Amino acid sequence: MVSMNKLTLKAIASHFKVSVSTVSKAINDSHEISEDLKVRIQKFAKQNHYKPNRVALNLLNRNTKTIGVVIPNILNYFFVQVLYGIEQMADKRGYSIITCSTNESIEKEAKILDFLCSGAVDGVIISTVAGETQLSDHMEHFRELLQKQIPLVMFDRVTERIECDKVVVDDFEAGYKATKHFLATGCKNLAIVNPIPNSPIGNVRIEGFKKALQESGLVFDKGKVVSIGPEDDMELILPLSLDFEKVDGILVFDEITTVKVMDILQSKGCSIPTDISIIGFTNGELSKYVTPSVTMISQHGRHIGESSANKLIDRIEAKDRVDDFQTKIIKTSLVVRESTLPLEHHKC
Amino acid sequence: MVSMNKLTLKAIASHFKVSVSTVSKAINDSHEISEDLKVRIQKFAKQNHYKPNRVALNLLNRNTKTIGVVIPNILNYFFVQVLYGIEQMADKRGYSIITCSTNESIEKEAKILDFLCSGAVDGVIISTVAGETQLSDHMEHFRELLQKQIPLVMFDRVTERIECDKVVVDDFEAGYKATKHFLATGCKNLAIVNPIPNSPIGNVRIEGFKKALQESGLVFDKGKVVSIGPEDDMELILPLSLDFEKVDGILVFDEITTVKVMDILQSKGCSIPTDISIIGFTNGELSKYVTPSVTMISQHGRHIGESSANKLIDRIEAKDRVDDFQTKIIKTSLVVRESTLPLEHHKC
DNA sequence: CTGTTAGCGCATTCAC
């Protein structure tokens, strides 16, 4: 066992007093090397744990077998699920992932994208920072990726202004489906709590909400949509913005906010679902174990991740770089639990 | 705007009809290049978003400014917290992270370690797969890393058989502290539910548990330690292994299991904390919002992550490779909530 | 069968 730290072909070559390329061929089991020498070199390489330097190979092959994943917040369970799906699929197809978290900062997103442009990865999967992603100097960073021919897949929070493959949740249908369930269980005075007011996603859900109301001949009341900013104190705002007496169902756009809303309601003496029913978005661990357990829209994060990674790797490995970008729409499911009334139940 | 996909020094050089090294110097603002040419080249580079190829630089500098993070399960909130801490610190110090998940598979861990040996990263942070990590052929993979002089930091689940920097939770004190709290609130018939039976961590916690009992003159009853394997159906096993009538406090070694135990107890008509008090490990989102909210040992995952990353990067950047490996012990805190009795309260 | 050459993209040393 040679105690050299990094064993290179050159070192092996000098040890056997042959050329580097001979060693390379021997190790790659080329038929042009004599059996004897080959065996000796291979044995030596194995004993000393020779491993070809990936960086050198990357430079040579002009690829890294690595994909960059950019998410707004790694502490959000939905994104972790997506990450899990990406990791699984990437591993299956022989790729590693380098994870970057923007913490909802547009500057950090730009910085990360800039880094990812530099040849460190073969492709990028991203869920954009919420908010003014529309800023054109920000779009610039995405354009740069595309201009450099680095495949890009956007998921969940996408932007129309960039042409690339996308994997999105059917948020319209999700909003519609949730609302239909409220109506089917006898709730008619519906409100919405939207903790992602800057994201277009919220608006799409609201459109689905509207459509369901319309189909039942109910009118949409804009005053019953409560936007909560990241800095806002919901405990203060919610009772001010919403008269709990006049509401019998609340749709909430993320999991943690859902649970907080329920806490506030219960502390004000409302009982769930008797007084007010609740449906939330993102089916994570919380909603299962909270009391009452919460009826949820599941966005199938893991599936989104797998699908995104699959598409990206297809694109990376495709020889033909055509511009037939696809948008894959993942359907949501409604997971019914205790925070909504039973279907047969109807209020009088 | 040239529509070339990857802009290289060579391309710029031929555009200006100068040599590659001139361009390199110009872009790096070397004083040896004439002001005029420098400005022209820099302007061109900027306009066309020239970025030096990271892979080439990595090869040149023999580093990657990337660290590998290996965790057993990315869906576990504790590990996500650690990951978050690592990511923050790494970013702060100019490093990227490549995340690998072993899914508690020892084979996958070996495969990942093997990959990480190949020069893809400057250092590795790992929390070992639970269980028979003692297998010597498995240890081999760690030895390889060390032999290749790749800095290694282990956190949480460490193994004595490898000499490297470590960041661990003071699990003894955590077990002790939790038990003391039970005793101080009048609980004397304590049980343990251990969902990580293969990990030495569990045993260390149990030692702390024993010591606290001993100090109060109570005897440790081995029969009240219930091990739950990953395949086990706890709903079946728990009532079989534990007589709820004879227990007034249960210590559970992870968050999700804590919540499940509470569910089972409540479904059997036990009330928490009146009949049985609960303390769990890992202070995540769940324990805050469950009813009743759970008293938890917080392991400060984020801090563990930051500390690990910091140590690793120090090691990477240290010129002197001395063998003064350190083990940093992170103290836990007890976050008291509703699942335990108030301190002043004593059962008669 | 084995070795030489060239090049992936870049920065650096040394000539001119």
Added chain:
DNA sequence: GTGAATGCGCTAACAG
């Protein structure tokens, strides 16, 4: 001021 040469570690085409 500018450029040629060298090398990071590796493979592949081409010679011998």
